[in-house]
Amino acid sequence: MWCLKLLLPLLLIVNDVSSQWNVWVPRDISAMTDTCVVIPCTFMYPSGIRPYRGVHGIWYYGQPYPQLFPPVVFKTRTDVVHESYKGRTKMLGDLQQRNCTLLINSLGPEHSGRYYFRADLGGANIYTFPDFAELKVLERPDIDVPEEIVSDESLTLTCYAPDNCPDMSPEIEWMYTDYLPDPEFSSDYQEEGNTVVLSRTLVFTPRPVHNGQLLGCRIYYPNTTLVYERLVSLDIKYAPRSVWVNVSSEVMEGSSVTLHCEVDSNPPPRISWRFGTQELLWDTASNLSLTVDDVTPAEEGVYTCVGDNGYGTMNTSLYLAVKYPPREPVVNDTLTVLEGASLMLHCSTQGSPPPTLTWLKDGELVGAITADELSVLEIESITPQGDGQYRCLAENEHGRASSSLNITVEYAPVLLDESKCTVVREGVQCVCIATGNPEPTIEFYLPDLNVTINETEGRFNFYTHTDGQTSTGMIKLREKGERASNDGPAVNVHCSISNVYGRESVLLELQQEKKYLMAVIVGTIGGVAVIAFIIAAVRYVGHNNKKENGFPRQDVVLENPALYYSAVKKDKQNLRKKVGEDGDFQPAGSLAGMERQELNYAALELSGPREGLSGRGDDGSSYAEIKAK
Structure with a gap:
């Protein structure tokens, strides 16, 4: 047949x-x-x-x-x-x-x-x-497998068995199809050019999970032991279906970190690591690691791993947090302000985690502690006490940093309570102490002599001392004439203090130093006798000179009286101590009642002795006698 x-x-x-x-x-x-x-x-x-x-x-x-x-x-x-x-x-x-x-x-x-x-x-x-x-x-069946198998697209596989032997007819079956999604089977008998081929076709829709799965075709001849099999491994092409990366992590500044990425796709994708819009690294592989050495805060942010294999694209991101101690805070420049002004001091820094900011003035806490990268210290109506150094301290768990600024408060001069005239051994000592910014200029005015004593008055040796914003001026009025009355000497000394913001002039009151009076009372009897003798001799010589000159007694005022001066400190106790250490004292009786009497004469130190009017004091200083009613 x-x-x-x-x-x-x-x-x-x-x-x-x-x-x-x-x-x-x-x-x-x-x-x-x-x-x-x-x-x-x-x-x-x-x-x-x-x-x-x-x-x-x-x-x-x-x-x-x-x-x-x-x-x-x-x-x-x-x-x-x-x-x-x-x-x-x-x-x-x-x-x-x-x-x-x-x-x-x-x-x-x-x-x-x-x-x-x-x-x-x-x-x-x-x-x-x-x-x-x-x-x-x-030796094995022929299986027609498409060159490209794409996930989620219908796949047709055909197995062929030649049927060119008259005495034997083959049969075909597919193996390992139990887990395929809805497989369909069909058979065909093809005759071409007097050759015959039997085929068996399998149709299903593969998924990524089927990649690498084995399928088999078996040819067998009934009533014989002849069996032929062939296995194929499915190469399913699919877009990236998962991109795995490290979880978001924290690293210290200066350390190293490695970011891993794995992509599930077929074929292997082109993997790239990106930071923002910048591509840092890429390779064609199933996984890729990015190592960042010597991490800086600028490298903190979102890192994205992108997988692309031509069938699709997928990406996953992580956040890399860089921890570091606070940076040196940025604060206002040094300020000079006028008393009563209102200020806003700004302090900004960076740190991770965000630092706490503390304002300190001269080492003492001022304002509130804030947990932020910006702190504003408000100062309303600043006073002279607000003058000083302000420091902003930034702290977090990794370290601390600080920056400082100085605030200088300028204000009109203020006279201090220590300003006064006091009775001392040589006569009357007047001290004027004032504070202000800029430091005050001090002038003494003697109305009875119509003399203003300041640094520009070249006829006088005027003593001033400046300590920061405090100025001190001092003069001594020395008694050399007749004994003062029991009411004490009368003084009329005005102190003028001034700077660019104001001027003030006050009459310095006379106050008797208890320490000085106690020293006079307990003075030695020999000292009192010597002083009494000197006073008597002076009066006698003066009386004879008046008679010899042939003109009645009259007051004499020198054109260039000098001032006796010494270093004065602001501390009141130190000032009194210096007065009490000058040496010998006059008898207490000679100073009784000086407060209400006019000053009959004073010894003012000159730049040099003048013939006929000069003399030497007990302490070796030069003086000249003048009389004032």
Whole structure:
């Protein structure tokens, strides 16, 4: 039956061909090992040739040229064939009918190759046809797998089994399909060029999870032990379906950190690490690590891993927090303000975690402690006590930093309580102490003498001392004339203090120092006697001089009286102590009642002695006597 089906198309071809040497064989034909194959064949020769002693034929393997001694597969004149074909080949066609169909049994892989037919019509009418049939002896089934399998797109797989052996019919089944999503199966029987192929098709929609899964096709022949199998591993292309990175992390400034990224996709993606819009690193791989050395606060932020394999893109981000101690705070510049002004001091810094900001003035806490990177200290209507150093201290768990500024408060001068005139051993000492910013200028005015004593008054040795914003001025009025009355000497000394913001003038009151009076009372009797003697001698000499000059007694005022001065400290107790250490004291009786009496005379220190008017004091200083009513 199979041979009759084969000969019908061959006869049709014979009627149509011209009278030339010609052959028809299938170009490709296949069979499974250990089975058989039928190679359909028909040939033509010129019509003018009359076969001599019938038509004979030869099948060669490999090449058509007998002179090269190719293996003989089959030969009609003799059974001398190549040993690999002994007992395996048989001519199924009738050569007289131009049918050269060949059967080969018990196929092995070594039988794969090209087969050529040679027609022998006797005499010189021998012709080897150049056309050939190429046989493929299969050890495993053929599976048609698409070059590209994409996830979520329908996939069709076809398994083929050749059916070119008349005595054996194959069957096909798919293996390992239990976990496929809704698989569909179908069979087909294809016949082309007198060759037959049986196929079994599997259709399903793969998912990424099926990547790498094994599927198998099995060919078996009923009633035989022949079974052939082939496995394929599915290469499912899918876009990145997961991108894994480190969780957000914290690192210290200056340390190193490694960020890992893994992408699940097929094929492996192009992985890139990005910081903002900047691409830091990339590679084509399934994972990629980014190492950041010597981390700085500028590298804090969002890091993104992007995976792209041409089938899709996916990314995942993490936040890298950089911890560091506070930076040196930025504060206002040093300020000079006027008393009563309102200020806002700003302090800003950076730190991670955000630092606490504390304002200190001269080491003492002022204002509130804030947990932020900006702190504002408000000072309303500043007073002179607000003058000083202000420091902003920033602290977090990793360290501290601070910055300072100075505030200078300028204000009008203020006279201090320590300003006064006091009775001392030599006479009356007047001290004027004032504070202000800029430091005050101090002037003394003696209305009775119509004299203003300041630094520009070159006739006087004027003593002043400045200590920061405090100015001190001092003069001494020395009594050298007649004894003062019991009410004490009368003083009329004005102190003027001034700076660019104001001026004030006050009359200094006379106060008797208790310490000085106590020293006078407990003075030695010898000291009192000596002082009394000196006073008597002075009065006597003065009385005689008046008589000799021939003019009555009158007051004398020097044009250039000098001031006795010494260093004065602000501390009242220190000032009194210095007064009490001057040496000997006058008797207490000679100073009784000085407070209400006018000053009869005073000894003022000069820059140099003047003839007739100068003398030497007990302490070696020069003085001149003047009288004032």
